[in-house]
Each structure stands twice: as structure tokens, then as C-alpha cells.
Amino acid sequence: MITYNTGKIVAADKKYVWHPFTQMRDWADPDHEPVVLAAGKGAWLEDSYGRRYLDGNSSIWTNIHGHNHPRMNQAIRDQLDRVAHTSFLGFTNPLAVELAEHLVASVPQSGLSKVFFSDDGSTAIEVAIKMCVQYFQQNGKSEKVGFVAFENAYHGDTLGASSLGGISIFHDRFRSHQFPVTRISDLEQLKALDGRRTAGVVIEPLIQGAAGMRVWPGTILGELRSWCDQNDVLLIFDEVMTGFGRTGKMFAFEHEAAKPDFLALAKGLSGGYLPLGATLTTDRVYQGFLGRYDELRTFFYGHSYAGNALACAAALMNLQLFESERTLERLGPKIGRLSSQLAGFKNLANVRAVRQSGFIAGIELGKNDGTAFDWREQVGAKVCLRAREHGLLTRPILDVIVLMLPLCATEDEIDLAIEATKLAIAEGCRDLP
Ligand SMILES: *Cc1c(COP(=O)(O)O)cnc(C)c1O
Numbered sequence: 001m002i003t004y005n006t007g008k009i010v011a012a013d014k015k016y017v018w019h020p021f022t023q024m025r026d027w028a029d030p031d032h033e034p035v036v037l038a039a040g041k042g043a044w045l046e047d048s049y050g051r052r053y054l055d056g057n058s059s060i061w062t063n064i065h066g067h068n069h070p071r072m073n074q075a076i077r078d079q080l081d082r083v084a085h086t087s088f089l090g091f092t093n094p095l096a097v098e099l100a101e102h103l104v105a106s107v108p109q110s111g112l113s114k115v116f117f118s119d120d121g122s123t124a125i126e127v128a129i130k131m132c133v134q135y136f137q138q139n140g141k142s143e144k145v146g147f148v149a150f151e152n153a154y155h156g157d158t159l160g161a162s163s164l165g166g167i168s169i170f171h172d173r174f175r176s177h178q179f180p181v182t183r184i185s186d187l188e189q190l191k192a193l194d195g196r197r198t199a200g201v202v203i204e205p206l207i208q209g210a211a212g213m214r215v216w217p218g219t220i221l222g223e224l225r226s227w228c229d230q231n232d233v234l235l236i237f238d239e240v241m242t243g244f245g246r247t248g249k250m251f252a253f254e255h256e257a258a259k260p261d262f263l264a265l266a267k268g269l270s271g272g273y274l275p276l277g278a279t280l281t282t283d284r285v286y287q288g289f290l291g292r293y294d295e296l297r298t299f300f301y302g303h304s305y306a307g308n309a310l311a312c313a314a315a316l317m318n319l320q321l322f323e324s325e326r327t328l329e330r331l332g333p334k335i336g337r338l339s340s341q342l343a344g345f346k347n348l349a350n351v352r353a354v355r356q357s358g359f360i361a362g363i364e365l366g367k368n369d370g371t372a373f374d375w376r377e378q379v380g381a382k383v384c385l386r387a388r389e390h391g392l393l394t395r396p397i398l399d400v401i402v403l404m405l406p407l408c409a410t411e412d413e414i415d416l417a418i419e420a421t422k423l424a425i426a427e428g429c430r431d432l433p
Contacts, residue, residue, distance in 0.1 A: 004048035040067025056394030063272030066408035075317035088307030096307035121240035121266035122156025124277035154210030195231025206252035212400035213362025221258035244268030247358035271318035276311035350429035383428035390420035
């Protein structure tokens with residue numbers, strides 16, 4: 001067993017590193033003791049002291065079949081022995097091709113037939129945005145430049161993807177540098193819009209993740225599709241979070257059998273092992289970019305690590321494991337278990353709302369009079385700190401506690417996560433109104 005000098009790692013971290021979505025003054029405070037994650041197995045993570053925790057948010061919504069999965073590891077190792085990375089600009093590789101074929105096969109009857117690889121969720125969205133704009137530019141509708149997105153949406157942090165975002169504390173600061181987007185909160189507002197200047201509409205199907213796990217009421221994808229058809233607008237489904245079984249089906253849009261023009265995938269795409277993004281689109285969009293080279297209809301866009309062989313090997317094994325481990329079939333009863341356990345939260349003190357979509361849960365905390373806590377109190381963060389002491393790692397979205405275990409978690413592990421969350425809420429909210 002490897003031993004770690006935790007004090008030294010933490011000191012160097014505080015000296016040299018800047019963490020994402022983190023107030024570094026709090027992080028660097030001498031009293032703050034970061035968890036140094038050093039190993040993992042299945043739904044469990046292990047820190048530098050050998051303490052074990054359930055991975056309550058699937059390592060920021062990425063992990064699918066568990067950590068250190070022997071077949072995931074082997075697939076990556078096998079590829080590593082051949083080559084780690086080669087250029088996808090002007091060349092191809094067997095793994096990326098096989099993955100593209102498997103991805104298209106995993107969305108039958110969707111009309112999606114082409115795969116464009118990139119690095120992560122944000123770039124998968126950037127690709128969809130740019131393809132939308134360029135498609136209309138060179139297909140006789142250059143007035144179509146606008147985008148429609150939903151309030152509270154989250155589509156990534158790069159400047160283009162964040163233009164589509166509707167979470168004010170993340171996105172508003174950069175509005176002067178983002179492209180304008182029409183933000184709507186429901187379909188009535190959509191129907192009132194003039195679609196003639198609109199290129200694309202983007203939505204997180206079934207559930208908005210970063211908004212605090214907000215489940216859409218009713219069925220809206222079909223109606224979105226028909227509005228897009230009537231107005232010749234391209235429809236983007238952002239399944240960066242919901243893809244790969246999280247909602248109980250392989251992709252969230254399958255619940256409504258709606259057809260997008262673009263499907264953005266990342267996070268779980270590689271099973272949570274390596275960064276990888278993919279944007280799937282239709283033959284219609286693809287055809288709209290064909291032409292003589294000097295017509296300049298080429299999609300001049302790409303990233304250095306596009307089609308990365310190690311990431312593609314991981315993603316292929318991720319898909320194979322869905323088959324060989326019957327992941328979705330075995331997930332059904334686990335989702336049932338999670339639902340019945342979540343029912344027990346509804347009457348707990350300081351629980352404002354409990355939301356679930358498939359294997360994703362959000363528990364919103366608040367005052368017992370039903371109002372929200374002041375976000376400055378960071379109650380959600382304090383509760384997650386208590387959960388850590390009960391063997392559960394997760395990260396809140398403001399005061400929403402996220403429970404999103406890897407799909408491999410057993411019913412016993414679900415129970416443990418639930419128990420830890422209950423204790424953490426009771427302790428973390430003890431002296432609160
Ligand atoms: C996480 C997320 C993204 C951004 O993905 P990154 O890999 O973090 O860039 C985009 N859309 C949704 C719905 C997400 O949850």
C-alpha cells in the first residue's frame with residue numbers, strides 16, 4: 001500500500017493550485033482540511049489516510065460502472081500499449097471509428113447518424129452552436145443566428161456554452177462578452193417568439209442539473225420538436241449529465257422518443273475515466289457542410305485531443321459494460337429503492353423539496369417555515385461536510401444536496417448514502433430555524 005504525506009500534499013496544493021468553482025481564500029485557510037482522493041473501487045473512494053467514502057455524486061456526475069473497474073482498466077491499458085494519442089485532423093484511428101459506430105447504434109430511430117468528437121461537455125455544446133450557425137449561413141438562411149435557452153439552464157463554462165447558461169451567479173458577470181440568447185422559462189414563451197431569426201433551441205432533457213436537479217413538468221420535448229419543425233430551427237439536447245443511464249434509460253430523450261438535431265454527450269461517455277465529448281447530429285446537418293473546398297463549407301473547428309484513443313477505448317468499454325453487466329436492467333430496482341428511501345425525507349426538518357429523476361436525486365434544504373436559507377450561510381456545503389464524516393462525499397448546488405451514485409451502486413450502498421445524508425442534514429441544520 002502506498003502511504004501519502006497528506007500534510008505535504010495539502011500544503012503544496014494550497015501553495016500552487018487554483019481549484020474550479022472554489023473560493024480559494026476559504027480553501028487555503030489553515031483550518032480547511034481538503035480530502036486528498038487517492039484511490040477508488042466500485043462506488044467507493046479512498047483518501048490519503050485510507051478512509052473510505054461513497055462517491056455520492058459519481059465524481060462530479062461522471063462515473064458510471066464504478067472506479068477501478070477491471071475491464072475499464074484493461075481496455076485503457078490495452079490501448080496504451082498500442083498508442084495513447086494520434087491526430088484526428090487528417091487522420092483517423094480504429095477506436096474512434098468503432099466508438100462512433102456504437103454511439104450511432106445506441107440512438108436508433110433518432111435520426112442521429114454522425115459523430116463529432118471533442119474534449120468535454122462545454123466543447124460538445126460549442127460544436128453544436130457553431131454547426132447551427134454555419135449550417136444556416138451556407139444553406140440560404142443566414143438571418144438565422146439567434147439561440148433560445150431556458151432559465152436556470154447550464155451548458156458549460158466556456159464562453160459560448162456559458163452564453164446559453166441561465167444561472168445568474170455563474171453566467172451574468174460575463175454577459176458583455178457573450179452572444180445574446182433569448183431566455184425562456186416555458187413553452188408558452190417559446191410559442192410567442194419569432195422563429196425566423198432563430199438558429200437553435202437548447203435544453204437539458206427531463207432534468208436541469210446545475211439548476212439544482214429540477215425536473216421538467218410533463219412532457220415538453222415533443223412540443224419543442226414541433227415548434228422547431230414549424231420554424232426551421234435546430235434542436236439541441238444537452239445530455240452531458242443525463243446521458244448513459246442516469247435517468248433510467250440510456251438517454252433522457254428516450255423517455256419521450258423525441259428527436260433532436262444535435263445530441264451533446266460527455267461526462268459519463270467515457271464511464272467517468274477520461275475527458276471526452278461527442279456531438280451527434282443528423283445527415284441533414286452533415287450534408288449542409290459538403291461542397292468543393294473553395295466554397296468554404298468546411299467546419300473549421302477542432303481540438304488537439306479530438307478522437308483521443310485512450311478516451312475512446314474507455315467509452316467503448318463503457319458501452320460494452322451496459323450490455324454485459326445489464327446495467328439498465330439492474331438499475332430499475334435500484335431506482336425503486338432510491339424512491340422509497342427519498343420518501344422518508346419529505347417530513348424531515350429543514351427539507352424543502354425532494355426531487356428525483358431515475359438515479360439522480362436533489363434534496364433541497366430550507367427553513368422549517370418553507371422558505372429558503374440565505375445562500376450566504378452555505379448550509380448545503382456545511383451539510384456535505386457533515387456527510388463526509390458519515391462516509392459520503394458529495395457536493396451541493398447551493399442548498400440542494402445532490403445524490404447521484406455511480407450506476408453500479410448496490411441497494412445497500414444506496415441505503416448507506418441515504419443514512420449518511422439524513423444524519424448530515426440533522427447535524428448540519430441543528431441550530432437553524
Ligand atoms: C457538466 C455539464 C456541462 C459541461 O460539461 P464539462 O465537461 O464540465 O465542460 C454541460 N451541460 C450539462 C448539462 C452539464 O451537466
